[in-house]
Amino acid sequence: MAISRVKIIGSGLIGTSIALALAEKGAQVAMVDRSPASAALAQALVGGKGDLTGKFELTVIAIPPAAISDEFLAEISTDVYSTFIDVASVKSNLLSRVASIDGLAGRFCSTHPMAGREVGGPASARADLFQGRNWIVLNGSTLEADRLAAVNELISICGARAVVMAPDEHDRALALLSHLPQVLASILAAQLKDVPVEILDLAGQGMKDTIRIAGSDPKLWREIISANSDEIAPLLKAVRNSLDEAIVNINDPAAIEALIESGRNARSRIPGKHGGVSRNYSYIPIVIPDKAGQLGALFNECALADVNIEDLSIEHSPGQQTGLITLAVSPTDAARLSAHLSAAGWDVHSFEQNTSE
Numbered sequence: 001m002a003i004s005r006v007k008i009i010g011s012g013l014i015g016t017s018i019a020l021a022l023a024e025k026g027a028q029v030a031m032v033d034r035s036p037a038s039a040a041l042a043q044a045l046v047g048g049k050g051d052l053t054g055k056f057e058l059t060v061i062a063i064p065p066a067a068i069s070d071e072f073l074a075e076i077s078t079d080v081y082s083t084f085i086d087v088a089s090v091k092s093n094l095l096s097r098v099a100s101i102d103g104l105a106g107r108f109c110s111t112h113p114m115a116g117r118e119v120g121g122p123a124s125a126r127a128d129l130f131q132g133r134n135w136i137v138l139n140g141s142t143l144e145a146d147r148l149a150a151v152n153e154l155i156s157i158c159g160a161r162a163v164v165m166a167p168d169e170h171d172r173a174l175a176l177l178s179h180l181p182q183v184l185a186s187i188l189a190a191q192l193k194d195v196p197v198e199i200l201d202l203a204g205q206g207m208k209d210t211i212r213i214a215g216s217d218p219k220l221w222r223e224i225i226s227a228n229s230d231e232i233a234p235l236l237k238a239v240r241n242s243l244d245e246a247i248v249n250i251n252d253p254a255a256i257e258a259l260i261e262s263g264r265n266a267r268s269r270i271p272g273k274h275g276g277v278s279r280n281y282s283y284i285p286i287v288i289p290d291k292a293g294q295l296g297a298l299f300n301e302c303a304l305a306d307v308n309i310e311d312l313s314i315e316h317s318p319g320q321q322t323g324l325i326t327l328a329v330s331p332t333d334a335a336r337l338s339a340h341l342s343a344a345g346w347d348v349h350s351f352e353q354n355t356s357e
Helices: 011-025 034-044 067-077 092-098 145-157 167-190 205-210 217-228 229-248 253-267 296-302 329-342
Strands: 005-009 030-031 059-061 082-086 108-113 134-137 160-163 279-289 311-315 321-327 352-356
Touching: 005 011, 005 352, 011 030, 011 145, 030 034, 059 067, 059 145, 067 082, 067 217, 067 229, 082 145, 092 167, 108 145, 108 167, 134 145, 145 160, 145 311, 145 321, 167 217, 167 229, 167 253, 217 229, 279 296, 296 321, 321 329
Parallel strands: 005 030, 005 059, 059 082, 082 108, 134 160
Antiparallel strands: 108 134, 279 321, 279 352, 311 321
16 A cells, blocks of 8 residues: 555654655645644644544554553544554553554554654654654554555655564663663763853763753653663663672772773674664875865765775864865775775875774
8 A cells, every 4th residue: 555644643753754754755644733833843844734534544642651551542433444553662562552442453463663863843854764664563463464564664765664562672772872871861960050150161972962951851861761761771781780890890990991892892782774783994194185076976986896894074164274074884995995096196095904894
C-alpha cells in the first residue's frame, strides 16, 4: 500500500520530524497538538491545510507517555479506520495500560524511533532525523498484515530500519542507552551551577559534548525516568560503584590508565555508520585555501579517484586564510587517495588510522 494520509497527534520534535519526512514523499499530513501555536507552526512547516476530515491510514501518537492512554480512548471512539502507533520511549507500563481499551487490539503498533535531539518542539524538527537509525517495533505480530505493512512503510519513508523487540527487552536496553546517559549528563551539568562565569568561559568541546543532552525537557524526562526507574536504578548503582573505585584509585596512574582504556575499548563496540559494525577509518588531513569552491573541487577529485568519503570534519576560524579538511576513508583507499590528491596539487599531509563511529 502507499500511505497517502496521516494524522499526527503531538507537534513536537518527533511528531513534526515524522510529518516532514512523510510530506517529502507526497503524503498529506494533519498536525494536532494541545498547543494551537505548536500545531500551527508544525502544519506550516509540513505544508497543506491539515484537513482532519475523512480517513487516515495511520494515526501517530507522539505525546508524553502519561497522556497516551487517554488519547487512545478519545481517538478510538471516533476513528474506526486508522492504524495507530505510538513513539514513546518506555513500553511495558504503556502496553499494560492500553491492553484493555476496546477496539484497539489488532489496530495498534507500539514503536520507538531511536533518534532525537536535546532541543524539542516543531522548530527543531528535521525531515532527516531518522535517516539510517533503528526504529523499534514491539507488537507488530498482533497487527493485520496490511496494517503492519503501513507501519513498515512509514518507517521506510522516514529512512529508518525496523527492529523487532519485546517490551521488557526494549525498556532494559533504553535504560542503558538513553535514560542513564540523560541522568549522568544532568548530574555532571549540575556541577557547574556555582562555577564563576570566567571559569565556564574556558569550557571546551569535551565538556560541551558530554553535557549536550542536559539541555533536554525536564518535564518529559521526569515521566520517562519515573516510568522506567526499575531498570535505571541498578545501572546507577553500578556507576556509583565505578565512581567509588575511581576515587580509591585516583592517585594510582596504572589504575587510571586502565579505567580510560576500558572505556575506550567499550566505546569502540558501538556500531558505526548506518548502524553497521564499528569500522576502522584512515584520516587524511588536507589544508585548503579559504576561497569559494574548494570543498566541491576536493569532492570532485575524490570521485575521480573512485573513493567514497565516509565522514569529514572541517576546522576553520573566521579570518583564517586556510582551513583543515580531514577526510575519513577506508584504510584500503587511503594511500591511493592521498597519492591522487597530492599529484593533483592538493596540500595533503600524512594520514593516520583509527577507529571511528
